[in-house]
Amino acid sequence: MLNSRVTPISESLEPRPYLAGWSDMHDTFVRETTRLVEAPGNGHLDILFLGDSITEAYRGTDKGGKCFGGRCDFVPEVFKENFGHLKTAIFGIGGDETKHLLWRLKDGEMHKTLPRVTVILIGTNNLGAAFHESAAAIPKAEELTVRGVQEVVKHVFAEAPGTQIILLALLPRGERSWEQPHSGSSVRFISHVQPSPFTKTIENINGKLEEWVKTAAFPSAIQFLDCSTLFLTEDQKAIKEELMEDALHPTPQGYKEMLGKCLLPKLTTIRTPNTAHRKILRS
Secondary structure: OOOOOOOOOOOOOOOOOOOOOHHHHHHHHHHHHHHHHHOOOOOEEEEEEEEOHHHHHHHOOEOOEOOHHHOOOOHHHHHHHHHOOOOEEEEEOOOOOHHHHHHHHHOOOOOOOEEEEEEEEOOHHHHHHHHHHOHHHOHHHHHHHHHHHHHHHHHHHHHOOOOEEEEEOOOOOOEEEEOOOOOOOOEEEEEOEOOOOOHHHHHHHHHHHHHHHHOOOOHHHEEEEOOHHHHEOOOOOEEOOOOOOOOOOOOHHHHHHHHHHHHHHHHOOOOOOOHHHHHHHHO
């Protein structure tokens, strides 16, 4: 199993029943898990995607509803272009932090499923929640975010020991503010300038997770993949607006870059117990 020398998460795992659509999404994922396990194939999947709104956009939704400003338009089509020939499941919910994803997993999502590959992208909302308090609170969320991601990875590996895990690095994000900060209403200010109040903490988190992956007891079972530089200008002084218009979520073109130029090439290098599956990923 993966190296267990990880300090337990110091905050309670939490569902988000107060958030419109969250419980419905979770229930949908549990039902999808049940159908997978009961169907011919006994829960086998090519790829399972776990995460927050960046992952949920593959479904074309945010918290089960429409995406603000139409940012999810055409994202499912981009996803299908890259992964439509594979059997996939997408378990992402907008706004989720590590503690929310871990709660979902422990409450039945992916139970007894057998994904050959599991792709995980989670943690940016931990920092967003800290930023709602103050910019000074962001660095304080670093260790808890690292431990939260580690616990998610460990749980996935415990549920499906045969899965190959791809842990995606947190993507860059810029500074944003809202007319009503906690309502998700209209964005007042967006800055693509880097570094932002998040940049150093994101770099630290990614660095610590990459080092942790190298210490896994079975390093072949998990790989760390950093697609973040695709979203930055050559001098790394700004996020490319055409790839991340709101300085947080990829645009359809951003997803094309991330999936087609970063994730898909990595998948073609992964060895799984099923040789035929390796050929499918290369097709």
